[in-house]
Amino acid sequence: MLAAVVHGFDSLIWSGTRELGGWRYAAAYDRANRGLCSHAACVFVSAKLGFVIAQLDHLQPAGTNDCLAAHHDFIRGTAREPVLEPRRFQAPPGYHSTKCVASGLFLLLGQGRIKDQLGLPQVPTEITAHGIIYQAIRYRVTVFFVREDFARAVAATDLPHDFTLDDLHWPLPGMVVGFPPRFMSEYVGRDVCYVYAANCDAGNYSVDAFPRCPTITVPRSKVSWQFYAWRDGNLGSFASSYLREDRVDETIAKYG
Secondary structure, eight states: OEEEEETTEEEEEEEEEEEETTEEEEEEEETTTTEEOOOTTOOOOBTTTTBOOOOOTTOOOOSHHHHHHGGGGGTTTSTTHHHHOSSOOOOOTTSOOTHHHHHHHHHHHHHHHHHHHTTOOOOHHHHHHHHHHHHHHHTTTOEEEOOHHHHHHHHTOOOOTTOBGGGOOOSSSEEEEEOOHHHHHHHHSSBOOEEEEEEEOSEEEOOTTOTTSOOEEESSOEEEEEEEEEETTEEEEEEEEEETTSBHHHHHHHHO
C-alpha cells in the first residue's frame, strides 16, 4: 500500500483504482484523522478488500438523493447486489430513489470492513450503525413508507410519560423507514428520507453473506436507528441507540 499526500490530507493509504464510466477513482483512508476521507474531491475504492467506497469527485450533488444514488453503480451487477438490494421497486412520488437504501448499506459496510482490516478502532456510533444494517440485511432490507399526513400527526402527538420503547410494536426487528423529505426537512432541519432502524436483543450480530465483516456485540437490548443527511453541501451519517426501557418522550427530547 502506498502512502500519499493528496487533496489536503496529510496521511493517506491508497488501496487500488478502478475505471467507471470513463472516470478513474482512487481509494483513500485518512490515517491521520482515523476516518475515511470525506473531502468532495476524494473517491474511495478498495478492490483489495473486496469493497468499493466511493464519493464521486466529478459530481456536484444537490442533496442526499443525488449523492447516495450516484453510488449505486458500484453495487449493480456484483455479488453484493442481491444482499443489499434483494428486491427492486420504485419509491412513491415525493420520496428519494430506493437506490439510496442499498447505497447507504454499502458505504457503511465498506467503511467498517476497511477499518477492521487495518486494525483501527471504530467509534461507538459506527458500531451502532453496523448493528442496525446487519439487522436490516437479515430481514431483506424491507422498506416501509410513511405518509406525510401520518408523519405530521404523530409528530404533533403528546406521548404518555410512561410509554417506553419496549411498548412499541415493530413490524420487523430490522427495517428501513422512508419518510417524506419535505417533512423531515422541517422536522430535523436536514435533507433526510430513509432511516435504518433495528430492535436488537443482547447478543452478537454479523452478516452471513459477508463473513469478513466484523461481528458486532450488543451488550443490552436496545432500539437503534441511523440515517444519512445532506446539509451545507456535505453528506453526514447519524446514528443513535437507546435501551428498550427508556421512555419514548424523553428519548425524542434528547435526540432533538
